[in-house]
Amino acid sequence: MSTPLKNLFFQPDFFNELVAEIKKVYPAFDGDGYLSTVFDENWESLELKARMIHGARSLHDFLPENYTEALAILVPISEKFTGFDAIMFCQYVEEFGLEHFEASMRALEITTVDASAEGAIRPFIIRYPERAMQQMLDWTKHENEHVRRLASEGCRPLLPWNIRLNQFVKDPTPILPILETLKADDSLYVRKSVANNLNDLSKNHPDLVLDIAERWYGDNDHTNWIVKHALRTLLKKGNQHALSIFGFGDVDDVTVSNLTVIPDPIVIGDDLFFSFDLLLKADQTKKLRLEYAIHYVKANGKRSKKVFQISEREVTPNTSHTIKSKQSFRNMTTRKHYPGQHKIEILVNGISKAQAAFMVTE
Structure with a gap:
């Protein structure tokens, strides 16, 4: 401490x-x-x-x-x-x-x-x-x-x-x-x-x-x-x-698939690992801002959304890109975790492209 x-x-x-x-x-x-x-x-x-x-x-x-x-x-x-x-x-x-x-x-x-x-x-x-x-x-x-x-x-x-x-x-x-x-x-x-x-x-x-x-x-x-x-x-x-x-435009031609969350359930104190496939269906590269949001369960049972950045990158078209990242579920002075069903959401240029639910346990 x-x-x-x-x-x-x-x-x-x-x-x-x-x-x-x-x-x-x-x-x-x-x-x-x-x-x-x-x-x-x-x-x-x-x-x-x-x-x-x-x-x-x-x-x-x-x-x-x-x-x-x-x-x-x-x-x-x-x-x-x-x-x-x-x-x-x-x-x-x-x-x-x-x-x-x-x-x-x-x-x-x-x-x-x-x-x-x-x-x-x-x-x-x-x-x-x-x-x-x-x-x-x-x-x-x-x-x-x-x-x-x-x-x-x-x-x-x-x-x-x-x-x-x-x-x-x-x-x-x-x-x-x-x-x-x-x-x-x-x-x-x-x-x-x-x-x-x-x-x-x-x-x-x-x-x-x-x-x-x-x-x-x-x-x-x-x-x-x-x-x-x-x-x-x-x-x-x-x-x-x-x-x-900053040059981040529309993402109608971007798809996100195969969102996977491991482990599920996750124990408070561990790391959550996740991955997804990103595909740009276009004729030229596009500048993308990749983020994810965790919808945390609060003490009162309601959810609170927190956005985290993955990266900003130029993405080549018509090629599947596998994106991997992780999020700590260790308690901190600024964030305490509570058990219950949480949600992860993938954001591309601020637009929600995929989401998945997962359980958090003590």
Whole structure:
């Protein structure tokens, strides 16, 4: 069993080092008092994010009451920390900086480099939408890739584990200039964020994202990569417009036969092996996206469909191609399996071409 994240970050070594660094620049800091406040009787029961918030809020009781004076202590030492622990500096800004927009923006511009401030900036976007989005547009020109990424990641409407930006779920227009500026960024780190932002938008504004994809695709390799990853949700849904952008057309001339599933029944914890024959009846090759969907039985007995990609390939005509793949039925933190009749479905360019039922047992 994997170690819980809360036991990997915000450990005593981090807080001891934090106290030592603060005392170097602020000798009046009561390190023992701070540590006692952090590791109180509730500490063990707190999960990861709650521990980060508690650590940041506890700092406030032992630093100068003046926010800008506290930042003058914290921001320089934040550069001595990296990774998830360092996000606590961003959290301090989120907790106590909302009334100090300019000072907080300067702080997040620095602290995001060694941590990640996409969560901390979201209350500022909600409170100061025009000022915050202008700041983020300015950051798209920053020399540091971490700051440029913040410009996109911070305004993702549906960023996991963070506050939803409902104003952008409703109207994503303010986000678009940021994404346009970053669409060919040299940094893969930044491009991933742009793709994820567009993927968020595609869940509520698919036509808008498809229009952007049509306009962007073919510009250069960087932008093409963004478009492909931005449309991943629409591609898995079999959206024909999205598929057509990448050259995946109709499949009326494609047949799938001899779908075989082994073993049946399958025991939870084992691998399911399956194969099928693919035949293209045409005069020339065709580009095909091959996927399969598992219709899982849920705890309540209902089914939930999950799509997995097999490959994308140019298929030669009038020749039978045997396709083989497998799917794990081991329980994971993100998926628990339940006994019952499941279904596997073969998808070609988003169109269902064959299906078969199989049993899952414990």
